[in-house]
Amino acid sequence: MREIVIDPITRLEGHGKITIFLNDDGNVENAYFQVPELRGFEKFCEGRRAEDLPIITTRICGVCPVAHHMAGAKALDAAFNVEPTETAKKLRELEYCGYFIYDHILHFYFLGGPDFVVGPDAPAAKRNILGVIEKAGLEVAGEVIKHRAFGQRITGIIGGRPTHPVSAAMPGGIAKAIDEDERQEIEDMLKSCHEFAKFSLKLFDDVVLKNADYVNLITSDPYNLPTYYMGTVDENNKVNFYDGKVRVVDPEGKEFVKFGPSEYLDIIEERVEPWTYVKMPYLKKVGWNGFTTGPDSGIYRVGPLGRLNASDGMATPVAQAEYERMHKTLGGKPVHATLAFHWARLIELMYATERGLELIKDPEITSKNIRNKPGKPGEGVGIVEAARGTLIHHYQLDENALAKKINLVVATTHNAPGICMSIKNAAQGIIKNGEVNDGLLNKVEMAFRAYDPCWACATHFAIGEMPLQVNVFDSQKKLVKKITR
Amino acid sequence: MAKEKLKIAFYWAASCGGCEVAVLDVNEKILDVVAAADIVFWPVAIDTKYKDVEAMPDQSIDACFFNGAIRNSENEKMAKLLRQKSKILVAFGSCANDGCVKSLANLSDKDGVFERAYLETQSTVNPESVTPQTRFKVNEGELDLPEVYDTVKTLPQTVDVDYTISGCPPPVPSILVMFNAFITGDLPPKGSSFLPNKAVCDECPREKKHSEITEFKRIYEIEDDGVTCFLDQGVICMGMATRAGCGCQCPNVNIPCTGCGGPGPRVVDQGAAAISALASLAKDINVVKEIVDPVGTFYKYSLANSILKRKVQK
Ligand code: SF4
Ligand code: SF4
Numbered sequence: 001m002r003e004i005v006i007d008p009i010t011r012l013e014g015h016g017k018i019t020i021f022l023n024d025d026g027n028v029e030n031a032y033f034q035v036p037e038l039r040g041f042e043k044f045c046e047g048r049r050a051e052d053l054p055i056i057t058t059r060i061c062g063v064c065p066v067a068h069h070m071a072g073a074k075a076l077d078a079a080f081n082v083e084p085t086e087t088a089k090k091l092r093e094l095e096y097c098g099y100f101i102y103d104h105i106l107h108f109y110f111l112g113g114p115d116f117v118v119g120p121d122a123p124a125a126k127r128n129i130l131g132v133i134e135k136a137g138l139e140v141a142g143e144v145i146k147h148r149a150f151g152q153r154i155t156g157i158i159g160g161r162p163t164h165p166v167s168a169a170m171p172g173g174i175a176k177a178i179d180e181d182e183r184q185e186i187e188d189m190l191k192s193c194h195e196f197a198k199f200s201l202k203l204f205d206d207v208v209l210k211n212a213d214y215v216n217l218i219t220s221d222p223y224n225l226p227t228y229y230m231g232t233v234d235e236n237n238k239v240n241f242y243d244g245k246v247r248v249v250d251p252e253g254k255e256f257v258k259f260g261p262s263e264y265l266d267i268i269e270e271r272v273e274p275w276t277y278v279k280m281p282y283l284k285k286v287g288w289n290g291f292t293t294g295p296d297s298g299i300y301r302v303g304p305l306g307r308l309n310a311s312d313g314m315a316t317p318v319a320q321a322e323y324e325r326m327h328k329t330l331g332g333k334p335v336h337a338t339l340a341f342h343w344a345r346l347i348e349l350m351y352a353t354e355r356g357l358e359l360i361k362d363p364e365i366t367s368k369n370i371r372n373k374p375g376k377p378g379e380g381v382g383i384v385e386a387a388r389g390t391l392i393h394h395y396q397l398d399e400n401a402l403a404k405k406i407n408l409v410v411a412t413t414h415n416a417p418g419i420c421m422s423i424k425n426a427a428q429g430i431i432k433n434g435e436v437n438d439g440l441l442n443k444v445e446m447a448f449r450a451y452d453p454c455w456a457c458a459t460h461f462a463i464g465e466m467p468l469q470v471n472v473f474d475s476q477k478k479l480v481k482k483i484t485r
Numbered sequence: 486m487a488k489e490k491l492k493i494a495f496y497w498a499a500s501c502g503g504c505e506v507a508v509l510d511v512n513e514k515i516l517d518v519v520a521a522a523d524i525v526f527w528p529v530a531i532d533t534k535y536k537d538v539e540a541m542p543d544q545s546i547d548a549c550f551f552n553g554a555i556r557n558s559e560n561e562k563m564a565k566l567l568r569q570k571s572k573i574l575v576a577f578g579s580c581a582n583d584g585c586v587k588s589l590a591n592l593s594d595k596d597g598v599f600e601r602a603y604l605e606t607q608s609t610v611n612p613e614s615v616t617p618q619t620r621f622k623v624n625e626g627e628l629d630l631p632e633v634y635d636t637v638k639t640l641p642q643t644v645d646v647d648y649t650i651s652g653c654p655p656p657v658p659s660i661l662v663m664f665n666a667f668i669t670g671d672l673p674p675k676g677s678s679f680l681p682n683k684a685v686c687d688e689c690p691r692e693k694k695h696s697e698i699t700e701f702k703r704i705y706e707i708e709d710d711g712v713t714c715f716l717d718q719g720v721i722c723m724g725m726a727t728r729a730g731c732g733c734q735c736p737n738v739n740i741p742c743t744g745c746g747g748p749g750p751r752v753v754d755q756g757a758a759a760i761s762a763l764a765s766l767a768k769d770i771n772v773v774k775e776i777v778d779p780v781g782t783f784y785k786y787s788l789a790n791s792i793l794k795r796k797v798q799k
Contacts, residue, residue: 021625030625040598042606044589048781051704055743056785059586062503062654080705149512160738161731162510163503163654164745167738171705175739265607272603272615275623279602279609374705394607400777401703407606 018444020427026434031424032275033416033448042406050076050377050401054169057393060410063106065164066099066155067386067411070242071393073169078261078380079395080171087367088173090359093242094186095158095168096384097356100241101193102151103387104304104349107452108200109144112342115446116208120217121439136203147196150189154356157182173371180366187360194353201322201346208343209329218339219330222429223447225422226251226293226336228283228300230414231307232385233258238315239307239351241385247310248283251295253334257285261381264392268409280417281409291421299421302389302414303451304344309334314347316354322347338422341450377401386411388452415451422447491547491667493518494526494538496567498560499587499637500553504578507654511661521668522547538566546571548667551646554580554587554789555638568644573672575663575679579653581640583747583755584789586653588637589781591788595635639789648672650679651747652730653786659730678728684749685724685742688733693717698767701775704741715741716766721782726752726759745786754792756783 023029041060045053054072058065070092077084084092107113109132118131126134133141152162157178159165167175178186208214217223233247234240248256248267259267270279271288282288282298289297300306314320326343327333335344359365377397384391389411396404426447430440497504508515525546526538549571555561568574579585590598603609603616619632640646650663663679666672673679686693693714702719709715715722715736723744724736735742748755760783767775776782784791 019626030623032623040590040593040602043593043598043601044586046601047592047778048589049703049778052743052778052781052785056586056589059501059503059653062501062506065501065503145512149510152510160740161734163506166735166740166743175704175709176711268608269610270606270608272609272611272617274615274618275621277617281608402777405605405607407608409608 018423020431020444022431022434026432028424028428028431031420031427033420033423042408045403045406048403050079050171050395050397050403051169053393053395053403053406055164055166057408058164060408062163063103064099064386064388064411066095066159067384067391068393069159069165069169070096070384071382071386071391072395073171073174074243074261074382074384075380075393075395076169076171076374076382078382079378079397080374080380080401081376081378082172082372082374084173085367085369085372087177087364088370088372089243090362090365091158091174091178091370092168094356094359094365095155095165096242097190097352097359098151098154098158098186100151100348100352100387101154101356102148104345104352105144105148105151105196105200107387108342108345108349112345112449112452115442115449116214116342117203120443120446135207143196143199147193150193154186154189157186170371171374175371177368177370178366183360183366187357190353190356190360194350194357197346197350197353198318200349204343204346215329218337220429222426222443223338223422223450224336225301225338225418225425227297227418228256228286229306229309229334230300230302230390231310232383232390233311234315236315237312239311239313239348239385240315241352241355243384246383246390248300249310249334251293251334251336253309256283261383261392264381264383264394264409268392270409270413276416278413278416280420281414282417291417291424293421299417300414301418302411303341303387304348305335305338305341306389306415307385308344308347314351316351316358319347319351319354322350338447338450341452345452388412389414412451419448419451422451491522492525492545493522493667494524494546494549494567494571496526496528496549496551496553496563498551498553498563498581498640499556500578500580503654504552504580507578507657507660510657511664514661514664517668518664538570541570543569544572548573548575550575550577551640552578552581554584555634555640555643556587557634558632561643564640564643573647574640574644575648575650576640576646577650578655579651579745579747579786582649582651582790583787584637584639585745585786588639588787588789589785591636592780595633598633637789642789647675648677648679651728651745652680653745655680656730656732658732678750680728680730680746682750683729685727685729685731685733685736685746688729689714689724689736690733691715691736695766697769698763699770701767701770709739711739716763721759721763721776723755723759723783723785725749725762726755726783728752743785744783747787747790755787756780756791756793759783 018033020031021029054069057068057072060068114132117135118126156162160167228248228250230248232240232244234244245258245260247258250256268281269284270281272279286298314323379396381394391411392409394407398404426444430443549567576582599616604611659680691714694717696717698719700719704720707718720741722741724742726749727742727744728746728749752758
């Protein structure tokens with residue numbers, strides 16, 4: 001048996017590792033995706049003041065801090081048994097739109113997009129943001145920087161700080177209202193972001209969808225994974241990032257279950273594997289049946305594609321039109337093509353700008369009625385959709401409002417089993433007869449990059465292609481080939 | 486004479502990535518940095534590998550900006566390697582300087598952390614008490630995982646550092662001050678911080694009466710007027726013990742400072758400084774008894790860099 005180790009798969013050695021085992025014919029026997037890190041938030045949040053939890057947990061990730069802040073906010077609302085005021089909910093959702101804007105832009109232009117825009121077989125040195133700029137034009141760079149900054153600025157105005165926000169997570173609301181000047185500034189930024197979202201969808205259309213080779217690649221077998229999908233929906237089953245019920249559909253696209261935050265333990269279980277620090281969630285009712293696909297496997301996927309598959313559409317017009325086009329182009333619902341995550345991400349970027357504009361024009365948005373009085377501390381679960389998928393914070397408080405126990409099921413964790421399988425499928429479909437080269441390995445990486453995985457922090461993946469160190473061992477574990485890029 | 490371009494490096498150890506985002510947040514000003522300096526190592530942006538760093542002559546990197554805490558052997562190894570290769574090493578951000586919230590794990594140890602995450606949590610089903618192993622045999626071969634340390638340490642506890650810039654993440658204006666100092670070569674004395682020599686309170690526009698505290702309240706229990714000092718409202722604010730630079734961001738959105746800037750200037754232990762300041766205001770109440778979760782309140786970002794440090798001493 002030969003062994004290929006891809007380590008690191010990120011630019012930071014030590015945060016993710018792929019090991020591929022080849023059999024004697026040089027074909028892929030198995031592949032493992034390992035997460036070599038654990039920080040232990042579930043432990044050290046014990047004993048902390050309730051109001052600090054949505055602040056401490058933002059430090060799980062400097063790219064997704066807003067998602068943790070918001071899940072924490074909602075867990076506190078539930079634990080203190082208080083509904084936030086309408087204005088507070090709208091401000092939180094507006095902040096959240098800013099977060100989706102900067103995060104989806106970062107992934108599309110810096111991380112995942114280069115594989116498509118520049119091309120999966122392009123030389124490694126070109127498969128990055130610079131290659132994107134070369135292909136899409138220099139002014140695009142300025143626009144990317146500007147609109148990412150706008151997203152950060154929107155979250156900064158409402159949350160107090162762009163990274164690790166503080167003010168949106170008061171039990172019962174939010175700590176500070178916005179004034180008319182801030183409202184106007186946010187509206188102007190959102191209008192500009194809306195145009196940029198249109199531009200981005202057009203870019204995807206021109207570069208990817210008009211190219212039959214890419215469309216074939218997207219729909220090809222190595223990138224196809226029929227699983228269950230999960231995402232939060234509103235009362236019309238439309239995608240919602242901030243609030244609603246979590247809906248799960250089966251691999252045929254039929255509703256499997258719809259649940260509220262407090263029911264999550266009836267739906268989700270997690271399994272521990274001895275070879276990785278990340279846990280493997282699965283649907284409790286179906287059970288864990290190993291790394292397999294189809295209706296008998298409890299494995300489900302979350303994130304942009306998970307949400308679009310789990311819902312009946314988008315609640316805003318341009319995003320809805322694009323949603324319909326995606327499903328039409330890729331053969332109907334649900335779309336099992338892992339690479340379609342990228343398209344779904346841009347559709348969500350559009351939705352975030354449209355929804356943000358609705359909220360900022362709402363006359364209630366500058367109201368000073370931003371907090372309701374909390375009740376007694378107890379237990380609460382908060383669920384939001386992080387950019388990378390469903391995020392669950394569960395807090396149990398004691399009578400002094402200190403954390404007794406907390407449990408976190410983080411977006412990328414839900415996708416861990418799916419990512420493991422995507423890597424194995426891609427490797428099996430792409431590596432044949434022991435033949436391994438840079439372009440082939442990039443295609444293996446594309447299978448997980450689509451998820452925008454964020455093991456500790458997605459900036460570890462910046463600029464779209466990862467340095468790979470691949471060691472090929474023969475059956476005596478002797479190093480026969482070494483590729484570094 | 487044309488000046489040779491500086492060689493700089495960025496690295497992160499146990500970090501959340503927020504420090505990298507803060508560097509991105511200087512937006513187009515990063516171009517001034519790139520004009521003046523060659524980035525020789527930055528895993529987020531360029532493809533230099535560990536072995537390339539090992540091959541660099543000692544002291545060949547002019548300045549290395551290091552963020553993240555020291556949580557495992559690899560973090561430690563890189564800290565030592567980069568110290569050896571760099572003329573100037575800067576501890577960048579709260580994790581590197583003070584341990585940040587991650588060092589609250591020092592109240593427990595590795596086993597405690599594993600037990601909670603892998604055995605106890607309500608969503609976990611683990612009848613055979615499986616925990617991740619550093620070496621594990623699978624059917625096809627063997628897989629390795631790095632060893633997690635019992636304790637989180639700071640960069641200065643691991644190697645000698647030349648400058649510091651704390652904050653979680655460091656404030657963008659101070660990052661610009663720092664870059665500017667390197668570009669112009671006008672560097673402060675060794676050991677300096679690039680944050681202002683002030684406390685958060687000094688930048689806070691709230692009206693302070695410094696009246697006696699008779700009862701401690703939690704932020705969600707009061708109706709903040711947006712104007713009065715939190716201490717005068719009986720709410721603990723870490724502003725007096727915390728180094729400024731952030732522009733007083735949290736009090737400006739009606740949230741008390743929780744201390745992410747690290748110990749204030751001339752403060753050795755952030756928590757002790759805060760406790761003694763509070764004790765002088767709250768004359769008739771027992772500060773340590775009345776305040777719930779004193780460690781989490783006073784050492785939220787600085788437990789590793791405190792006199793308490795950690796449960797497991799190693
Ligand atoms: S200092 Fe704060 S922003 Fe920087 S890595 Fe640590 S937790 Fe993240
Ligand atoms: S006010 Fe305090 S907690 Fe907030 S950013 Fe400034 S130093 Fe950090």
